[in-house]
Every structure is written in structure tokens, then in C-alpha cells.
Amino acid sequence: MYRELRSHIINLLNADTRLDGRKLTEYRKPIEVEHNVVKTAEGSARVKIGETEVMVGIKLEVGEPYPDTPDEGTIIVGAELLPLSNPEFELGPPGIQAIELARVVDRGIRESKALDFKKLCIEKGEKIWMVIIDICPINDAGNLFDAASLAALAALKSTKYPSFDGEKVDYKQKTDKKLELEKMPIAVTVIKIGDKFIVDPDTEEEMAIDARLTVSSIENGTLCAMQKGGDFPLTMQDIDKMLDIGIEKGKELRKYL
Amino acid sequence: MTYKQRIDGRGFDEARPIEAKVGVIKRADGSAMFKIGNTWAYAAVYGPRNLHPKFLQDPQKGILRCNYNMMPFSSSGERVRPGGSRRSKEISLVTQKALLPVLDLEEYPNSVVDVFIELPQTEAGSRCAGICAASMALADAGLNMKDLISAVSVGRVADKLLVDLDYSEESYPDVAVADIPIAIMPNSGKITLLQMDGEVKKEELMKLLEMGKKVLMEIYEIQKKALKEKYHEVEV
Numbered sequence: 001m002y003r004e005l006r007s008h009i010i011n012l013l014n015a016d017t018r019l020d021g022r023k024l025t026e027y028r029k030p031i032e033v034e035h036n037v038v039k040t041a042e043g044s045a046r047v048k049i050g051e052t053e054v055m056v057g058i059k060l061e062v063g064e065p066y067p068d069t070p071d072e073g074t075i076i077v078g079a080e081l082l083p084l085s086n087p088e089f090e091l092g093p094p095g096i097q098a099i100e101l102a103r104v105v106d107r108g109i110r111e112s113k114a115l116d117f118k119k120l121c122i123e124k125g126e127k128i129w130m131v132i133i134d135i136c137p138i139n140d141a142g143n144l145f146d147a148a149s150l151a152a153l154a155a156l157k158s159t160k161y162p163s164f165d166g167e168k169v170d171y172k173q174k175t176d177k178k179l180e181l182e183k184m185p186i187a188v189t190v191i192k193i194g195d196k197f198i199v200d201p202d203t204e205e206e207m208a209i210d211a212r213l214t215v216s217s218i219e220n221g222t223l224c225a226m227q228k229g230g231d232f233p234l235t236m237q238d239i240d241k242m243l244d245i246g247i248e249k250g251k252e253l254r255k256y257l
Numbered sequence: 258m259t260y261k262q263r264i265d266g267r268g269f270d271e272a273r274p275i276e277a278k279v280g281v282i283k284r285a286d287g288s289a290m291f292k293i294g295n296t297w298a299y300a301a302v303y304g305p306r307n308l309h310p311k312f313l314q315d316p317q318k319g320i321l322r323c324n325y326n327m328m329p330f331s332s333s334g335e336r337v338r339p340g341g342s343r344r345s346k347e348i349s350l351v352t353q354k355a356l357l358p359v360l361d362l363e364e365y366p367n368s369v370v371d372v373f374i375e376l377p378q379t380e381a382g383s384r385c386a387g388i389c390a391a392s393m394a395l396a397d398a399g400l401n402m403k404d405l406i407s408a409v410s411v412g413r414v415a416d417k418l419l420v421d422l423d424y425s426e427e428s429y430p431d432v433a434v435a436d437i438p439i440a441i442m443p444n445s446g447k448i449t450l451l452q453m454d455g456e457v458k459k460e461e462l463m464k465l466l467e468m469g470k471k472v473l474m475e476i477y478e479i480q481k482k483a484l485k486e487k488y489h490e491v492e493v
Contacts, residue, residue, distance in 0.1 A: 038297075038330055038331070039333075040333045040378045051283045055377055057377070061335065061336065080329075083303075084282065084299060084300075084373035084374075084375050086284055087303050087306075091324060093340060094339075132329070134336070138281075138375075139283050139284055140284060141283060169335075171333055171334050
């Protein structure tokens, strides 16, 4: 079954098309980004790419800084692969898939310096803001990496600080102060199947992946994070092509923010 | 502070605005969304499917598993730590007991029907919203059912009896408060969930159950309408 599906997918790719008739580097439609969908969060977003739907919520907490960075706040990214969103997902603590997803999203934001951690400092060595980003897929129909990264950024963009009197956070009272985003990192996962490259795989295509490369880039095309996955190696030429696709498609996705 | 009228201006026997939709999660065998006021629940049903490990299987009938979970950002206070709490485990249990009486699982020996309830946003009444969504999702999955299940909370604040308490009412300061989540099978009127925190007289409770029933019949109509809407779309 798997082998037949794979050879069918490859035959289609050789004819420059895919199971649902898309071009190789075409995202599913519609792509929808909704901001502030969850009132209980300080910021939130829901992203739909085709049938894939991901929700991200931001909570802000006050904590102590790390000893080596006393004047910097921090981010924490969590992802839970909810069994509600995919028949393969099971209950229990985050597995390696969920951890990888969270870390890829984390790195895109952290390494691009989308948030200036110094601005998250309240009192040097004592109090900082922790920006907690939680990723919850609602329907996993493929490409959670890109959907989650886009949703995380959209949620950060909509985040407002709750009021803080120096002692306690009052979550009932949001201030008008927004979390400032310095950069807009966008993650694009480029997939290699056979000798073809595609973006935005659906569930079936994800089963046929040889290798993938998640490319996070900012507005001017600078790369800020990468993650290779899949069981097969990539050549230099592969990487060259995949980066071009990743940067190009990143520009397209950024327009939805 | 005396309690004379509801903060959001509702009547004492009135529920918050409700929104319901079926078929919202494409990968699930059945799914639904149920929103009541600021409380928002999704439910997805997977199954009947194979049950592992094998010793959990019942050769006489299928089993029902329910899991209630609040998303980390769903509380208006601090972040909810992921991974489930004693509270969420208990709610999962009473949810399963609330739904079980309408299901006929004898057709599915050795199998499991999984119900996953997720709450992106909560403000009181979340177990009831979860149960409403779950029963719609079970119907959407095409399982044999004797009835739907409709759920809402009733209770009292000071000397007022009311339906569908919101957070400010549930935690009203300095007066006697009771919070009583109930679920019924609308066609028979039988009760499948009954819990209570607080203090209430027996006569008041019986009156509250009657008040609740009236609102539950309205919720039942909303659930039925949402189910019919989905299947209408398929016909066209």
C-alpha cells in the first residue's frame, strides 16, 4: 500500500503535478490567519492551510532570569500533538515529534531575534517576562511545521502585556502595550521525494518523504534557523535548491501576517 | 455586595449565547464545536477502532474512552500546565459516564470509541460544553445512539436560582453559592451527569433541575440543528 502510494506520488511529480492537482511548490488554499481568537490568552492566532488547522496561544508570566543573562527575558515553546487532531496521535507526555516541532518553532523565533529579550527584562537579575508559546493542532492534515510557525508569529504579533504591579500579574487586565516584534521569521519546509522538491505536503505525501528541510528566513532573505529531517541524505545541489524555494515561499507566506 | 441581577443582564433562567457546529475536524470520524458564552469546546471522535493493549478489550462490547483537556492558554489566569490534572481526570470520568447511557456498543466487541475534548478558552461550564460537543461528535461519527446528551450548569447565588453560571457567579464573594452541572437525555428526561459544589436545599435543587431542563431542551434543539445543517450540505 505504502509502496504503491509512493510510486503513484512520484509518477505525478514527474508529470509536474500532485495528488490534489497542485503545482510542486504551491501551498494549499485557502491560507487563513486569524488573530486574537482566544480571549483568555494574552495573544493568539488560528492558522489554516488547506485542511490543516493550528491554534497558538501566548501566556505571559513573570519569572527570574537565567544567571548568565540577568537582563534578558525568555521564550518557552510547547507543542502538544493532540489526539483530537490526528488518529495516529496518542495521549501522554510530548513524544519526540512534538518536541521537534516545538524546538523548530522556538529556534525560528529565538535565532532571528524576532523578540528583543532585553525588552522583556523588568528588573535586572530579579524579574523578567517569560513568553510562553503553546502550539495546539486542531486538524493535522499535513505540514504542521509551517502552520505552527506561522501561527506562533501571528499570535506573538497580537500579544498585549497583562498589567503587573511589581508583585503580581493581573491577567484580567490587559494593557495597551504590545509585545514588539523586531523581525518576521517565516518557516518553510521543503520536501524531497525521489528527485523532486515540494512544499506543504498533505497527509499522504508526508508518508512518502525522503528528506525535508525546514528553512526559516527573515524579510531580507537572511536564514535564521534550519532543521533537516527524513531518513535520506541531501546533496549540496539539493540544499541549494531547497534554500531558494524556502526563501522564495517565505516571502509569499509573510504576506498573510 | 448583594446579588440582585446578573452581571451580563441575562434572565436567571437564561443561558449565555450558544454556537454549535458539526464536522469541524476533518481527520476525525466525528467532530463538533460547542461555544457557550466565553467557554469554547471542541470534541473529536475516533472509532470504533482497534483497542490496544489487548487486555483492555471486552469481547462482549466496545468501550468508550473520554479525555477532557484544557489547552495551556485557555484559562484567564496563569497558564494551565499541560499533561492533565486530577481535576481533568475526574471530568474525563464523569463525561464518559454522562455519554455512555445513550450509546449501543454491543455491535463493536473488542473495540474502542475515543472521545477527545479540547478547550481553547474557558469561563465556567466547561465540562458541560465538552459533553454537548462530545454527544454531537458521536452522532456525527454515525454511531448508534438512543438519544443525544445535553448539558448545562444550574445553581444558586445568595437567594437567586439560576441557569448557566458564569465565572463571576461561580465565585461570587461572601454569599452562599452552589454550582450544579447536569446532563440529560432530552427525549426521556433521564439524568446522566449530576455533580454539585456548594450549599442548596433539597426543594431548591428540585426546582433547579426543572429550570435546567427547560434550557437543556433549547440546547438540544441547537445541537439537532447543527447536526442537520451538516447533512443538509452533503445532500446538495
